[in-house]
Amino acid sequence: MNLVAGLDFSILPQQLANGLLLGAIYALIALGYTMVYGVLRLINFAHGEVFMLGSYAALFTSWALGFTPEALKNGAEKPSSWMVLALMLVVSMVVCGLIGVVIERLAYRPMRNQPRIASLITAIGVSLFLQYAGGLFLPQSPPPAISEQVNPYRKDSDNVRLTLKDAPAALKAQAKLLDAEAGKAEAAYRASEQQDPPGHTTAATEDLRQKYQTLERSAQKVEGEVNGQSVKLNIPFGQLIMLITTIVLMLILRHIVMYTRTGRAMRAVSHDFDSASLMGIDVNNVVTVTFLIGSALAGAGAMMYATFLRTNLTPFLGVTPGVKAFVAAVLGGIGNIPGAALGGILMGVVETLVIWLGFSGYKDAVAFVVLIAVLLFRPGGLLGSSKVEKV
């Protein structure tokens, strides 16, 4: 078996960190699924699209704050700060919360007394409606990618680095030297390229380009060796903010659910919808609050997703995270709030570890196998009740 021999253990800590960061997003979205399911026994398939709308809300906020494509044309820099990020987060959460409430009011409430399958199909309908309406009205991959402009911590030097084991000093010195030389060669080549008539490359420039390329290759090779011999953690600062914000939001949610009147009402409705209403709880109010909180969490996730993760915005960006988060919610035990958080993080870590094992082609497959395995032994999910649910 060359399975173990082919593994690179020096990148395992980094891969675990990657998995945790990925899982944190899944967890944040999964919370919305699980809360709605807990209260209404409804799988809100439009949740992924609320997430998508949240990322656009963040984008439009950034535009309103002056980070428009026009203002940033030709590489113009506009200083950003954490205040901008905080404002975007708040707007995104509020917008998503309201969208969630509107969806519930218009699409799900009229269906509440119908068979459950009717609500489920309505949810799918809302999801598709938002995707394709978004396709008509929202800009696709609006320029420039949002993470390029508003994140004040986007530079390489802002990354949080942790060296667990260092490479030999001699090798590092060599890498630095070669890098400097390659930098000089590149400058010479670019300068010569500027002198050339447009659309034509002179022999001198070509010569400089070759020289620069050779130097660049050897510099990269040595740098690769340095990387191979050291064990490092390299986490973009934005993603660290994201992880911390996620944890804080989860703690706030836990506080609301466990220690407030609204939270107690939510738990009561979740326990028994009809009895709760007989006990004088305003069920409609509780459902509205549930959608508000669940969707606002998705909005927070969406804002951070759009800002820190260097990905493009499309009206379909909610689909994949939505499905993954749904699976995470089921894995953790749908209806169970800590379960959703656990399921999300587990999904992220398992997915990344499968990639690390060298089976990137099977990563989703393995995630689903884990789901099946868990459901075989614990039909209610990891932390869910073991009572069999008919869905």
Add this chain to the structure above:
Amino acid sequence: MRNNLVGKSILIAAGLAMGLLGGCKTTETGNGSPAPDTKSGSNTSSSTPARPSPKSDGNAISDPIKIGLVVSLNGDLKPWGDDSFKGATLAVDEINKAGGIDGKKVMLMPGDSNSSPEAGKSAAQKLIADGAVGLLGEVSSGITQQIANVAFDAGVPVIAIGATKTDITAVGDNIFRVCYTDDFQGPVMAKFAYEELKLRNVALMTDNKQPYSQYLSKSFRAAFEKLGGKVIHEEFYESKQTQFAGQIENLKSKNPDGVFLSGYFNEVGPIVNQMRQAGLKVPVFGGDGWDSSELLTSGGEAIVGGYFCNHYNSKEDRPEVKEFLSKWMARYHAEPGTTMGALSYDAAMLMMKSIEKAMKANGTKSRDVTKAIEDTENYPGVTGNITLKGQGGNPRKPALVVEVTKNGFVWRKSYKPEEIEN
């Protein structure tokens, strides 16, 4: 071998799971295709076996003359779909303004493939049922494959716009394309990487959900290894994935001197962006799947300096290119964002010229149009000369390698088919 077995059984189990879960959401585009067998790169020979002929004569040439267009007007591939639609519309309007074909107006019937093979198939079926004498489209190879199957059964000719997967035209002798194939594109990029970029140890990144990407990776690998280079690692991802940290970390630990990304622009931009953030700074390059101005917005500064293989360049000096661009600008007031506008224009023009030829020879059915397309020789297209006679549906056209710069895609080098084949 054991690993492989385990992998397969996992895949089957997960396929079931996907089916169950995917049943709730209809947006999955995958057709459950297994991972490509990357070890065998043997089917890159360019010999073309005889293609089967459709049994049916197809639809009649009606008045107005109906031409179907299947493109992605929605979904991830919308930028290509929009440009293809604009290109074909431009061509059809031009012919209609000049009086149509033999006095008959041409009616372009668009169908939306919604960036998914299933929707593309039903769109093609509907267009054929509505009486389309010929079909244009698609850009994505996975979708075109479905259109080709449907069109073969119905006997209607298809001119694919940008589908480069080589075996699509093998479906039948009524399937054509106006672009080059991956059997050409892969070796072009291999040659460019080996000779111009001087790369020797390259890693691949393949989109497991796109037949196009799987096949292009395979053809690149075979050609690059033939030149003497080494493919040291291959990572997989899926369309619509947005986070690639795991794969990138693996690539980084293998220390490649270049990365070939065979997927579509939607994912390539974010991948390269995240690659740079993770500190992997080696050159990146890919196929014509990169071709969209969206690459610059999603890839940002990170993608600048990447290379890819393209069909034509708007800065070329040929009169066809200049004429096409001035027509396009007059109508749409902006340069085409992708090369699919030009390819679609060529495909539509070729279809209409062939219908005209067929009508002059007293042809009345789709089969006659197919024959006229097959007889195309030296048609001066915007994207280069197109000859389909005896080519098995695949024109021999040059490929351009362009560099991604801040101000768009800049031509670097072109390769003729002869340079690659020996």
